[in-house]
Amino acid sequence: MAGSGELPLEFLKSARKKNVPVITFAIEGVTEKSVEELSKETVWIKPFKLGKLLKEIEKRKVEKLTTLGKIEHRTAFSLKGLDIKAIKILSRVKNFKPETLIKEIFNEIEKLGVEIISPNEFLNHLLLKKGEILGVRPSREVLREMELGMKIAKEIATLDIGQTIVIKNGTVVAVEGVEGTDECIRRGAELSGEGFIVCKAARKKQDMRIDVPTIGLKTVKLIKELGGRGIAVEGEKTYLLTPERLDQFCKKHKISLASL
Missing domain, CATH: 3.40.50.20 (Rossmann fold)
Structure with missing residues (x-):
């Protein structure tokens, strides 16, 4: 289906x-x-x-x-x-x-x-293992922000509210609802300005048959356009569309995409 x-x-x-x-x-x-x-x-x-x-x-x-x-x-x-x-x-x-x-x-x-x-x-070829990084290696500051954001995103996903949050300086500025990932990112960028991090997580007991988190080049291009500096996804539970192209794009634009 x-x-x-x-x-x-x-x-x-x-x-x-x-x-x-x-x-x-x-x-x-x-x-x-x-x-x-x-x-x-x-x-x-x-x-x-x-x-x-x-x-x-x-x-x-x-x-x-x-x-x-x-x-x-x-x-x-x-x-x-x-x-x-x-x-x-x-x-x-x-x-x-x-x-x-x-x-x-x-x-x-x-x-x-x-x-x-x-x-x-x-689709196993679209799943990153935990610890894998596309693009540039995140700084300690960015990695800390990603780790905090992923903890929060995981709770939001488990409550079936949404899978994505936008975070900056330790503060969550946007949480995905029914509007979808890209609209959540736009809202977060408008509130926070440049330098934000996007975190996308699966439910704690993710059924891999249902609504698995997915991210593709279209969304990563949007993050770059709006001034984001990093993306965190959940290892082995998030599909990355065209991972090779994602890696090239993130390297070119100095964006970190980390699988945590």
Whole structure:
């Protein structure tokens, strides 16, 4: 099941290299059209048509399924076009947190005998080990700021508020909510000025099948443009899109990207 962004494409490219055919269930108006070129078959589903999705999965006798890509969290507040199955699920959930909603959908899919798997087998090359650094080595001051920021980001992520914070001089100036990573960074930069650090963390008990933190060149370019000096991510629990290009860009612009 593919949302927006580059991550589903990276998965499909890796699967193709391993000669694993993939059926992609894509969301109309959300998923990149280019998934069609890399998939054995692409099934387009309208947003919130869960009943249709389940029928298409069952029809194709799917055995294993993974989910990748971004779906804006703010869509939980504009649920237009829900089908009966989606309404039933929403009527029984305790809250609209991403993890809660995704797990409920997983429950429905698993009733069809489908195993929900982690995509890591195909995306291990995008995970940095703890202690790895891209770009320039952080100073002691920057590293201390990163370590403090990551402790706070981890708590925020575990509460399912967001995965990203912006910190400067030991003070958190922005916390990600439903607006997403890039908007959080813009808000933090506006409040703090140049020299800020961005920290992105996973939940304490991160289910690698659900909403894994991801960072790519687009976000790193934004951080550079706004005057950020460092990025901290969680080792072995954050996908880095095109890590080689990230490393080159960070070195060129004297930015530290550390896996803690």
